[in-house]
Amino acid sequence: MSAPPQQLESYLCGHWRRGEGVETELVDPVSGVVLATASAKGLDLGEALAFARRHVQSGLRGMSYAERATLVGAIADVLAANRAKYEGFAIANSGNTKADAAIDIDGGIGTLKYYALLGAGLGEAHTLVDDKPVRLSRADNYQAIHLMLPRRGVAIHINAFNFPSWGLWEKAGVALLCGIPVVAKPASATALLSHEMARDVIAAKVLPEGSLNIIIGGAGDLLSHVTADDVIAFTGSAETARRVRGHTNVVANSVAVNIEADSINAAVLAPDTGEGAAFDAFVKEVVREMTVKAGQKCTAIRRIFVPADRAGRVVDALAAALGRIKVGDPRREDTGMGPVVTRAQQAAAFDGIRRLMGEAAAVCGGFEPPALDGINADKSAFVAPTLLRIDDATEAEAVHEIEVFGPAATVLPYRDEQEAAVLVRRSGGSLVASIFGEDRNFLAWMAREIGPSHGRLLLVDPAIAAAHTGHGIVMPQCNHGGPGRAGNGEELGGLYGLRFYHQRLAVQGSTDLLASLQASAANLH
């Protein structure tokens, strides 16, 4: 008999603590081997929040933005120094290819570095100033300004399984820059990487005590200890999002909640797009979105809108490109796509594909485990790249409602521009859409039509066909979040992302007094 797998611990109240029993097994989705176990059962999460609130008073809160930016940069340095070993965790526990792992790991480090730089620019200030002073009456010595003051509570970050690194750090970096201590709760199934990174950062002692806390295991009664000073940022399923947002204590205390949830994102090929850079970029990007991280990105393309007269050509091009992707063990150099993270996720993806096939035809892939050399289909969690096709997009329903969180997407033909806009909006709010074409007037028109249903748009004309950063990659400079089904959240987006962790405050007073408040604050614009 081999030794039982390692139980991962949580870092709370300044100590690594072990929960009772086993809540979740962390598994290698290629072999089915249990890598570790997680449980936060029995840990006092209320005391953990209180500890963080107490300790931050003497630590983070007294620092300037620039001082905290240095800390954020120091986290990035610790992670960069240990980068090599993280790749192994991502491959083993998430089934990532090296390229997938890089998006997660380097995406996290890059976002930290971006905010370290941005925060340094805020200098020695302890508050931010938003907008110019305004007069309020005829008296010219009486005015108002709007300050942004860091909130006094903790930031609770509940993250999704698909980005154990990026999800942790894109949230923590912004909160710490604002002086808000973090209580992170990564998804248990893939927490091996989050846990290892947190261990390294905490061991390096680059942060004041109480600044970074991590729960490895279930959230338990965490939300019933939240106060009005705290904030909650959640990334995950719409169903869990509803439980967070509707939680009695969260509602009763008007706790600020930011949600990034499911979203059925679209890519649109403009009418009259000939063979050329825009068409090629479209095909390349759809394939990349379907297969990177085995399609497990909340931003991934799920619906592929093409002019009806080009549907056949697009389907052929996508099928050919998908056929060239080698699916298998991500430890092999020639593997282009690995498994999804768990067998439960595999089952959910198959279920979704099966439901979509009530109205769509499969061009390739499907809802059966693919036969792969040297892989045991009864232990592993592979889903084949699955391209579906619908002939009448206006009649379809499931394709606008069901998010298959895996390497699957559906081609939908549209007849004219108006119909395309209406169809894109039928997802009820999405994180991102991309539009590819040669006609800039169409790109601009479509952006205005579908914009209110999105948090981000990527408009690809031939000038940037080779230069853009991708449909699904979340750049820290850009808003991340979308309305409606996507959760109506707003993260990142440069300095704008700091707003969530601040209270906006109008200050009315004498011109001299406001001038002194303004002089000691950093400008948000």
Place this chain on the structure above:
Amino acid sequence: MSAPPQQLESYLCGHWRRGEGVETELVDPVSGVVLATASAKGLDLGEALAFARRHVQSGLRGMSYAERATLVGAIADVLAANRAKYEGFAIANSGNTKADAAIDIDGGIGTLKYYALLGAGLGEAHTLVDDKPVRLSRADNYQAIHLMLPRRGVAIHINAFNFPSWGLWEKAGVALLCGIPVVAKPASATALLSHEMARDVIAAKVLPEGSLNIIIGGAGDLLSHVTADDVIAFTGSAETARRVRGHTNVVANSVAVNIEADSINAAVLAPDTGEGAAFDAFVKEVVREMTVKAGQKCTAIRRIFVPADRAGRVVDALAAALGRIKVGDPRREDTGMGPVVTRAQQAAAFDGIRRLMGEAAAVCGGFEPPALDGINADKSAFVAPTLLRIDDATEAEAVHEIEVFGPAATVLPYRDEQEAAVLVRRSGGSLVASIFGEDRNFLAWMAREIGPSHGRLLLVDPAIAAAHTGHGIVMPQCNHGGPGRAGNGEELGGLYGLRFYHQRLAVQGSTDLLASLQASAANLH
């Protein structure tokens, strides 16, 4: 027998419609006479929302900000032309003095005019641009900008009974400027003025059909018809706020909700404030806040923090000034304060005062109806100006938790600056606090200490002791809303107030394409 009172109608789907039966009687709080009745029972609110969404496509949405600003200005003109008669409704249905009525009526008209002017400055644009373009990669022809696009749904405005005019128009003006049709639901008890104003505006045909809709009566199943494109702005009690925010359909669709709820606002007298302009302004403002609109303002001062060594002098000065306020029928010219709006509100205020008196002593007033010349205490809804006093502020609990929505406030002594800040924050989040004193360093220090628990601060030093606009008056230039108990909302605040009705959108694309989007948008800053 006299004729039965008039049943007020709702304006929905382009028609005035009568609900079934009587849900609420609208009463004169001086005499108890029933002035009108209200019911929205049996009206199809789902169809009303759908009608507004449909019609706005051909109306408001196609206009520029400047065109819509003209409409907002036209509403103000219609109201100004009819101003004289509104006062009578405010006096009869709300028990307002003329001065109270002016705050509500002229406050509404003034806010409309302010946004008409602000909107005109946005010109012929249909979108707003937020922040400067940013580079995303080494390629200098690939960038991102952030646009703000008007949402595509309706704005549901649920308002409180204390501001039937201002509450209606401060919300509607901003939404209409953004191209969002309004479905307003004033509190039934004082809806006579809202109803009359809406009648005038609709009869004047200054707005495209479907832009302004009003429910006079209960909200029924309104919230179950809300979609992800809609927004909800609510002002009222914390209890109802919880029902709105936690509503299953609202949570499921991630509907944007803005809440202005209860709040136990503070005024603070700085240590070492001598006799002089700041001290006098403090006493004058507390008395005004306690008595204007009989203390029925969500922004009114409820807790009066004074240095322990000055508590006696402050109590004496306040009691003397309150003693000079003549309470009675607001139709009499010498009346300084009228009744609260209903006997139910009177009972709630008495209940609150009774509970506060478990830990506080009454200096004047109390929880019995005052004896007033020519007023029937069994029919009317008067509450005497009630000043309470607590000796040990740190031991007190109820005073930080119970909002008496009437002419009552409590004096609390503090020993030092730190204690003052801690005590102010114990309300768990407030709309506004004011700080009075001669020492600008103290004012600035206190602003930073209590700022994160507030949406607005008024800092009164001697320079503006006579010039400031008041603790409780909400200026449209300034943020209105507060964290935690106050609902964590943000309204008004100049152009910032438009954000709630827009979707923030990152657009990534070629520099030329973004430049064209930017050129056609108005700048938010």
